[in-house]
Amino acid sequence: MTSRGATAHVRLAPPVRAPATATRIRSSWERCTARGLPHDVLLAPPLRAVDGESRLLRAAGPVLDVLDTTLVREPVGVLLTDPDGVVLARRGHDRGVLDALDAVCLVRGATASEDAVGTSGVGLALADGRPAVVVGDDHYLRHFAAFTCAGAPVVDDVTGRVLGAVGLATPSGQGHELLLALAGQTALAIAGRQAARPTVVAPRRPAPPPPGLTRFEQLERDAIAEALCRQGDDVGAAAADLGLSRATLYRRIRRYGLRAAPGTGVSS
Structure with missing residues (x-):
């Protein structure tokens, strides 16, 4: 199916914003171009039947x-997909975001893989098995330029097999880099339930948060605190869990008044 209102609009390369992101996004664009995927025509595959009793969906x-x-008051749409990118569940409360997802055919049973919709948070996370954020015009299809999309694979940590992905989408003007940490934490929690084990090894009380945090920032702080706890305060391992660089995680730890293990160079 072709989206309505498509016009000729040629883009030769992604306007990527950061060197750390550039290689992955450029590689994704090259794969999409090699497959002949158009930039300006949304070719939505037929909707697939969804097994409402699948193990992944029950765990999630x-x-x-x-x-x-x-997220009830936040402009965020949440997707859960299977390993092929088929949307098993969609959540969200913001009518504008949900309408925008409808407009690009991201509904239950739709396919959000890189093969189907090009470079996106979910598509890239499934393609190379790592968390990803794709902002605005970094999306291969212009139809997705209105979004910032974070995706994180749900991975079986015994076999390393990708079981599916979590995707979070918000208007690109929001600029929520912290979506990545939240997507990563959600994917880890789902993987833990899938394996019938807890994802947090030992709950602890973090230092009081700085005043004036938004609800989104509180969620990111919680996700970082849980990742640090799960990884025994190993900042590098926690950063890998959440799909963040070590430098970004260090900045977040300081900003949110969190404490890492001695010797990491970070303290509250």
Whole structure:
């Protein structure tokens, strides 16, 4: 199916914003170009049947319920996909965001893989098995330029097999880099439930947060605190868990008044 209102609009390379991101996004664009995927025509594959009792969906349900509640006032859409990018579940409360997702055919049963929709947070996370954020015009299809999309693979940590992906989408003007940490934490929680094990090894009380944090910032702080706890305060391992660079995670730790293990160079 072709989206309505498509016009001729040629782009030869992604206007990527950061060197750390450039290689992955450029590689994704090259794969899309090699497959002959157009920039300006949204070719939505037919909707697929979704097994509402799949193991992944059952494991994800409680995690998505909690996330849905915490994001009730935020302009964010949440997707859960299988390994092929088929959308198993979609959550969200902001009518504008949900309408925008409808407009690009990101509904239950749709396909959000790189093969289907080009470079996106979910598509890139599934393509190379790592968390990813794609902002605005870094998307291969111009139809997605209105979004910032974060994606994180749900990975079986015993076999290393990608079980699916979590995607978070918000208007690109919001600029929520912290979506990546939240997507990564959600994917890890789902993987933990899929394996019937807890994802946080030992709960602890973090230092009081700095005043004036937004709800989104509080969520990111919680995700970082849980990742540090799970990884025994190993900043490098926590950064890999969340799909953040070490430098970004160090900045976030300082900003949010968190504490890392002695010797990491970070303290609250």
